[in-house]
Amino acid sequence: MNKSTNITWHDAGITKEERREQNNHHSFVLWFTGLSGSGKSTVANAVAKALFDKNIRNYVLDGDNVRFGLNKNLGFSAEDRTENIRRIGEVSKLFVDSGQVVLTAFISPFQEDRAQVREILEGNEFLEVYVECPLEECEKRDPKGLYKKARSGEIRDFTGIDSPYESPANPELTINTSTQSVEECVQTVIEYLANRKFI
Template sequence: MGSKSTDIVWHDASVSKEERQEKNKHQSFVLWFTGLSGSGKSTLANAVSRKLFERGSHTYVLDGDNVRHGLNKDLGFSPEDRTENIRRIGEVAKLFVDSGQIVSTAFISPYREDRHQVRELLSDGEFIEVYVEASLEACEERDPKGLYKKARSGEIPSFTGINAPYEEPENPELTVNTEQKSIEESAQEVVDVLVNWNYIEEQ
């Protein structure tokens, strides 16, 4: 890779984030869904996005597997690559927020420091950490992609929760337990919180 250019200057847009928010009639922010594989992050993020879309909100979901098919297909699962994966997603999420949209991200994002770095990229109130809580036992029993079975057999050497760490959020804005509630109930809980916090309008 070549050296970083020092001749790059940020170019201000002709349409501001605030103007886009006003036109869209809602705040723009990141819903950062984090949790173990199999906890329901992607399913929940998409369910919330569907509810927001049906309310007229401008939304998009950045899903871990989908992003690794394109933007981050050059990255593996070492601690360094996991950090770079989240750094890139944070920068992309920031662009979505600047465009006036609500962006949901569904990534294990196992390290607290990486999630904190994304929070630091955004303005106050623009990063909402949603801990999708489910026990390792429940996630392993679900095992929707068969990854836990592969990890237990040694086919996946660095799998979060088995042979790689997951650092639970210490002070998430919202915790949703997908063992105790259905996806529909959990998605509605997220939407209700956004209404109560005046991120989106009540209907």
């Protein structure tokens, strides 16, 4: 529900298509989703570098980084997680409208929330990338020490421990960081984008 009143939408003087033409590539969202510790940020940033090297304008929106600014007023309740993803979806749409590729690295545990982001974008603008990795492996890695804190009760509503993660039913792409190296994951993503003629 929009609480803003007395507002009018102003169309941009430069269209999305014109920006894409200037950039010489399609604009879209690569939405990396997976458990904490699955490697979302690592792979997203590696893909971003590969795209950058191909002169493809892009930007990474990282879950933790966004919570330092735009979403610093949100916690980790189900409602706040939904709002977190809604805001990121809207920001991602702005990047797509600007003619850029946006890579998002968010746990985004709920299928419904990811589906809502897909709905605000056009059909060829949202690519869901499931960063698959067994919970046991993510917990073994535990790069931020969060699983340990969740297991000891210091953190509540932690995805995979006492809050659910709903794996994507039909992602455009699945990469498995427990069986593939970062380089192999990047190659998989880049080849997929090339086959789709997105890059």
